[in-house]
Amino acid sequence: MSSSDDDTPLVRAKDGAKSNERISKDVDKAMDAQVPSNGHIEPGISIRMGPVDDMDVDAPATNGNANGKRKARNSITNGKSYKDASSSEDDDKPLSKRRRTSQQAKLAKDDSESELSDVPLKARALPKATAEQIGESSDSDTPLNTKLVKKKESIEKAAAKEAKAIRSKEKTVAKRKPKIESDSDDDVPLAKKKIPAKKANGVKKQESDSDAPLAKKPAAKKAKAKPAAATPAKKGKAKKEETEQDQEAEDEEDEYRWWENTAKGDGTKKWDTLEHSGVVFPPEYEPLPKNVKLIYDGVPVTLHKDAEEVATFYGSMLNSTHNVENPTFNKNFFEDFTALLDKTGHGKDKDGNTVKIKKFEKCDFKPIFEWFDSERAKKKALPAAEKKVLKAEKEAAEARYMFCMWDGRKQKVGNFRVEPPGLFRGRGEHPKTGRVKKRVLPEQITINIGEKAKVPEAPAGHRWKEIKHDHEGTWLAMWQENINGAYKYVMLAANSDIKGQSDFKKFEKARELKKHIDGIRQDYRRELKSEKMVDRQRATAIYLIDQFALRAGNEKGEDEADTVGCCSLKFQHVTLRPPETVIFDFLGKDSIRFYDEVKVDPQVFKNLKIFKKAPKTTGDDIFDRLTTSALNKHLTSYMPGLTAKVFRTYNASYTMARLLKEMKATGSIQEKVKAYNDANREVAILCNHKRTVAATHATSIEKMNERINGLRYQVWRTKMMMIDLDPKIKKKKGPEYFERPEDLDMDWMKQHQEAEVEEMRQKITKKFEKDNEKLKADGEKEMKPKELDERLEKADELAAKYKKENKTGKVEAEGKGPTVDKLEGNVDKINQRIENMKIQMEDKEGNKEVALGTSKINYIDPRLTVVFSKKFDVPIERFFSKTLREKFDWAIKSVDEKWDF
Template sequence: MSSSEDDAPLMRANGRVKVSPKSPEVVKMADSSPATNGHVDPGISIRFGPVEDKDVKMEDGEDALGAGKRKSRTSVGEKKSYAEAESSEEDEPLSKRRRTSVKHEDPETDDDVPLARNGRKLPKPAETSIGDESDSDVPIERKLAVQKKKIEQTAEAKPSRKPAAPKKEAKPAAAKKQTNGVKKEPAASKAAPKKGKAKVKEESQDAEEKDEEEEEEYRWWEDQSKGDGTIKWTTLEHNGVVFPPEYELLPQNVKMKYDGIPITLAPEAEEVASFFGTMLNSTHNVENPVFQKNFFSDFKDVIKKSGGAKDSKGNKVDIKEFAKCDFKPIFEFYDAQREEKRHLPPAEKKAAKALKDEQEAPYQYCIWDGRKQKVGNFRVEPPSLFRGRGEHPKTGRVKTRVQPEQITINIGKDAKVPPPPPGHKWKEVKHDQEGTWLAMWQENINGNYKYVMLAANSDVKGQSDFKKFEKARELKKHIEKIRKDYQKNLKHDMMVERQKATAVYLIDQFALRAGNEKGEDEAETVGCCSLKYENVTLKPPNTVVFDFLGKDSIRFYDEVQVDLQVFKNLKIFKKAPKKNGDEIFDRLTTSALNKHLANYMPGLTAKVFRTYNASYTMGCVLNEMNASGGTIAEKVKAYNDANRKVAILCNHKRTVTAGHANAMEKMGERIKGLRYQKWRLKQQMLDLDPTLKKKKGAAFFEIDEDLDKEWIEEHQAFLIEEQRNKINKKFEKDNEKRVADGEKEMKVSELEERLQAVKELEKKFKKENKTGKVEAEARGATVEKLENSINKIDQRVETMSVQAQDKEDNKEVALGTSKINYIDPRLTVVFSKKYDVPIEKFFSKALREKFEWAIKSVDEDWEF
């Protein structure tokens, strides 16, 4: 085969493509279809629909949806750049070329990831990485298909505008229990900057307040010199990391059982058993066959290494079958502990938290180039069972305890190195000024490196976010040329150019990720460049079905309509002798694609398209919106509707939570309760003035049809029980406060006296049900006051109805992913200021700190 095959027309390609550029198949490509921004109405999507048997059969008769999985190409470890293939190998498809054991990093972050092994520089994380990205590649339901088409048609470039200069500084806005027990943080209210509470000399206090004011006034986003070059810091001081507590043995009477027999395990094995035992309420994991298999395999290894398992008489027990293992005694023990902690008196909870904060205080901040910066994740991950996301093949594996000997510290040369725990030493101490990490170690499951980084609201993190969104804004200037070029190159004579154009088309139009290659022991996920034969099904005339495991092993299924030439190209790329397991883009790598994109704009990668399309679409939707009228709840819903359109474009999908239906039912009951309360107020108006029935009409005072007698009695019982619980809790809190203040507790007689109100309410409801009349309750009640109360209830009902509809609309769409990672936060700030909606309605306290630069840098006239 000639070494210049890629430079030749599509006459031959190792027996795979035999289509001449003058072939009728190519000449007949329809250019007359209605185009949108240079392409034919792409983006019509039918998601999660079945792949029917009538799917088009390729000419070579292959099965379009085979069961083959893409083979692993890389291994975890040393990082190299994936250079363009040399000319000696470009004649062959990538699947036939020499495979290299390389881990491909995101080109956007390569400059921050040096080598780590054999004494070389340690790998660095992307500056933008704060934790696991909450992204998902799972598409949304088919009912959103038409809407997505319309959105994508509007997401085309316009002449770029310079951002408006800030006119005024933004004014800071006033400021379910999950399965794992982590509670969501409520929206914070506006609070003044915290000052030191201890009383000090006036001069010292003034100096401290002055320092804090200077900290607040430092606006790095207005300092254009920041972030240039590769040196990230000159001086760096910190106190290292916090290790998780050592494992505490279970009581002697708490043991796992095997085949009904209590088992004694060595501490190492007992700890692993406790990992599984504490998770029994997480059925999504513990009932997963893959999770069970991986856990049991590691569990048996630990048992074997630690001396085996024994019964109460000391006889050895051979643990062979997972089904015979009973972890319920362990779960019950830890569950009782959780309940005990939950019911601790507030004073004890407060004291425990204060102690923990005091112990961790030295680790919460570092001194970075002389400035105090908050550290993000200074705690070393505790040992546990790996869960993973999506269909991860290693879910259930044991995450081992990280020892100081595995941890590398990064600190200034002249700074004091934090001491390791007694009897231990650090793996290494580095002074890497190009790194933004403070400490790092390698976890045992996937071989990934974990880093201690600065917090999301730090200067370094903010600069990284700022540059990411500015890069997406820069793409506006080049997107028209890029789209024009890939439309032209869809018919290119060279196979490699056709594949590049087709890949860029798919990434731009359908928000596909580029797809980095994975190692043998990593999850078998794919992206655009690594799509396999079985991941793509073609249905004439121009429908394409994508079905593969995307990021985080989450299934991506999407049925879309594409440009006719793209459909033709994909058909060519799937030609015989290709079969299941073969790559569709066999002459293209992610690195080669990103290198091609960098020719249009420095630093441009496939990843930037997702940020650009999300932010640009959001900007267009907000510009077309008129939300000046309406309540705050209605404005928030309007914003969420716009956000949802972006989530549609980016295919951000989430599974409907198990508690969604229950939550919606509760909201419905609360709304019905308000309507019942409204009816009672109207009856009280009649009690004060019976002539109102004639004046306002009998219909005004009638009860809603769905509030029948049975529901009313159930609701009254609920109100009675609710009041009883409130009185009991208030009594307990008052007693706790008395004890804390050194006073005597109130007697039970006091509680009984307070509970008389409950009995009176019960009597009142019985009388109302019997007579059908409601007496005016409040002293000095007037018809006008009651009417005002009714109007307030109407407003609450309207607000709750809007919130309920918003919640229902968003049940399957991950709004947070788009809002946090892909939509320029300045667009959210613009909406907040333009329509006078508190920023707390969109950003939690943590996000307000993370996006402080956005909140303070733009006004309502700024445009993406």
């Protein structure tokens, strides 16, 4: 199309309206006239997290989501999710199984929506974040949005300056004569550093440019430890301690510190030898007792075994109201259920007559639910010793599946269990929720294993679909599930070398982007005004991805969920509110609603106006001349391997790195943790990692308040004990010191006392039951109920004490040898606990709308958290759970407090 066509109306393509190839100056000017200017605009920040007033505008399209809320994402699941297990890039999958895409079918058009300006939206008032929640002082007159924008602008300027400095340094180094070892390589990614031969944990590390696996080197001889100057340990204990220390030393020597030599894995070959035991299948279905039936129209019916199993899928989860009250869930389930009933002959009544099951409303699954509920209760009521035995038996049966041998090294497998059949639930508003997940058979499973390894045996009477020797894949087994046609993979655990290397490369790629970010930003800002439509659309998309952390989005097939990302945004997903506000409303990853209001650059606002120009309407693509693959191909011209998703990792990590450099965390451990969380929160807000306030948040805050009040009450009681020991101290310290807080009145005090007594009763009872279970397990005689009554006397004594205190107004001193000084020390300790709890509560309140976990686990380089931990002497356990410490073991052991992203 020539430029002369720019002013003619757009021709409606067969599959929807298409943008012109070029944008004329006249169209640009016309759009400028339609967008009133209010002076300086501060783009690049989501206003959802800032002050938002009620707006009298029309509501945006909600994609069928009535509540308008976005669900919080779960944190890491300890390797139990196949979604996590299969999250590696397509390179790890067999070529034949990589995702095929097709252009999504266009939705019905409404010609009445062809006007140039958008119909205004009526949006609800959205949650606000206070200045304190992001570590700013609350007494400033500067609006929150302005603070964040200025912060973001300063970070971008610093990034541009640093990028130029890195390139300048590299050019200088390149001009010099080659050296064996450079003086400093702090800014060089770890994967590209030249690693000198050195000893680490007793193993001599040798340089290697080979892709061949590193041979296990013989351990260096241990240096004989000099005896300590301290008092010798007791006899009999010394030998044991020495043995344990020797074992730890040997474990350290054997540890494979792959992050110190990353030559392995640079190519496409992932392994040379691979051995494993295959997968564990779920148990076969056990039919219900004969007295437990599905009731249809008041008649108990007997079903074929396969149909009964599907009925139990639904009947066992009647307590999951979120699902069984969802019309889509019920519709999909009943469609699949009746299709199976048609094949198996429906049901039979007690006389053997056929009962056709046609209407969902006539089905009563309650007898099935009650049976499953009673079975769950029986299992829960099992003695602890019996539960322990059952757990040990299960672990013993699955032990050989838990590990594999990968290039001669023992590695933990992430999830070796085949998913059991059931009902698909999905996340968000998934259109296939309620569909029946069929049982996976060995004939559907492909095994990936070494050529010389013994292939695991398939269950009796079955065979594997295929045996592969895919050295480029990191999967052990795979199959295709029937709901979405997706491939499920058995992968290594999150704490394995392979997964660790995958995370390492991801963050190193983000570090590499540091060198190029200024050029990329300059280019896309220049191309925002390009005459070529494809260039302008691409530049606008990169702007949105970089500034607002939008996912790129993939093309979808006609039968897939209508989830979108930046490149696949439709006309109805974007609403423009002059002069600079853009409202996004669409179903994002996992069918979770993405709703956000953002301020953008005036040119970006104008571009989106052009991209929505008539005759485009509902169902038409906004970025109709751009695809995700084309976008990523363009990005690789700046840096090999650069894709849209790298921006999310880079922006989060770089922002955190800048904040940590400026930080001066002081005070207690809790105060330092809060300082870290404040920085993490700021990253989450700047990178748009938001979540909906949890339904239990208010209750949780209320409980914390109660605990604080309980401690305040203990402070007052302790002060009253001081008067009991020394009545003159009241005059010495003044009556105000001993006054009970006004809000802790007599009614509150009695309720608190009753709750404390009841809590003590429950603890004593639980301890008694646990002790009895232990005695029974050891074959000893159980304690009689009389013993419990004697133990409960402590709670009765506490109740009597409180009753007396309330009557007399005096509190007798407690403890062994109480003194005024000791009691004063106790007051200080309790007050410190109160302060710590207040900090925790403020932290929790600040985090209610921000997904700190998303940022910390997936986007912030874990080495930055390690740097903070070491720099400010805070235990890493305060930031990473045991599972995350295993996952990020490489980060914890590879850097010190001087490391820089």
